[in-house]
Each structure stands twice: as C-alpha cells, then as structure tokens.
Amino acid sequence: MRTGQIEVRYLASPLRPPRVGIIVPKYGKSAVARNTVKRRLRELVRLELLPVLATRPALDVVVRAAPSAYAASYEMLRLALQKATAQLPGSPGQDLPAQQPLQQGEGAP
Numbered sequence: 001m002r003t004g005q006i007e008v009r010y011l012a013s014p015l016r017p018p019r020v021g022i023i024v025p026k027y028g029k030s031a032v033a034r035n036t037v038k039r040r041l042r043e044l045v046r047l048e049l050l051p052v053l054a055t056r057p058a059l060d061v062v063v064r065a066a067p068s069a070y071a072a073s074y075e076m077l078r079l080a081l082q083k084a085t086a087q088l089p090g091s092p093g094q095d096l097p098a099q100q101p102l103q104q105g106e107g108a109p
Helices: 029-054 075-085
Strands: 006-012 020-024 058-066
Touching: 006 029, 029 058, 029 075, 058 075
Parallel strands: 020 058
Antiparallel strands: 006 058
C-alpha cells in the first residue's frame, strides 16, 4: 500500500507478537532530517499501528518512507499511516497472505 509519504508492506507472521520495521532511506538528506522522520514514524507506529495489529492475526509489517516524507508534517504522516492501516488484512472479509516456505539459500541456515 502506498500513500504520498509512506509505503507499507506486510506478510503473515509465524510469530504471535506483531513485528514492525521502519525504513528511512537517505535520499540525499542530512542525518538530522532522516532521524526526525525515523522518530516520527516510530512514534506513529507505536500509537497508531501496534494497537491495531494487536487485534488482528499476526503480521510482519514494514513501513518505508518516501522522499516526500521529509517535507511532511507529523499530522500528514499520521493520516498516511492511518490510511494504510485501514487497508491491512485481518478485518472481516479480508484474507491473509499465505506464508511462503523459504527456498534453499534464503534466510534460514
């Protein structure tokens, strides 16, 4: 799912506690700007996304910042994350993606 400021990807998780990763690429910006976006997204995930994930089947979620996230306000990022959260599977009528087994040489030893 993509919004103007973030991209959210998910996969069914074999683990019960939901896991969330945050990716903020450099895009030629300063470390201060990058860390500001990272802190904003981390707080929004804590306040907006984790409570929703606790009520749904286990998912692994990755939130990736787009270049426009650097110029976005906290409120704009919050609205983008809420929009993406509403589209996550697990609510009535939505199916979870199937868990794919690892192929030889991928991930696990």
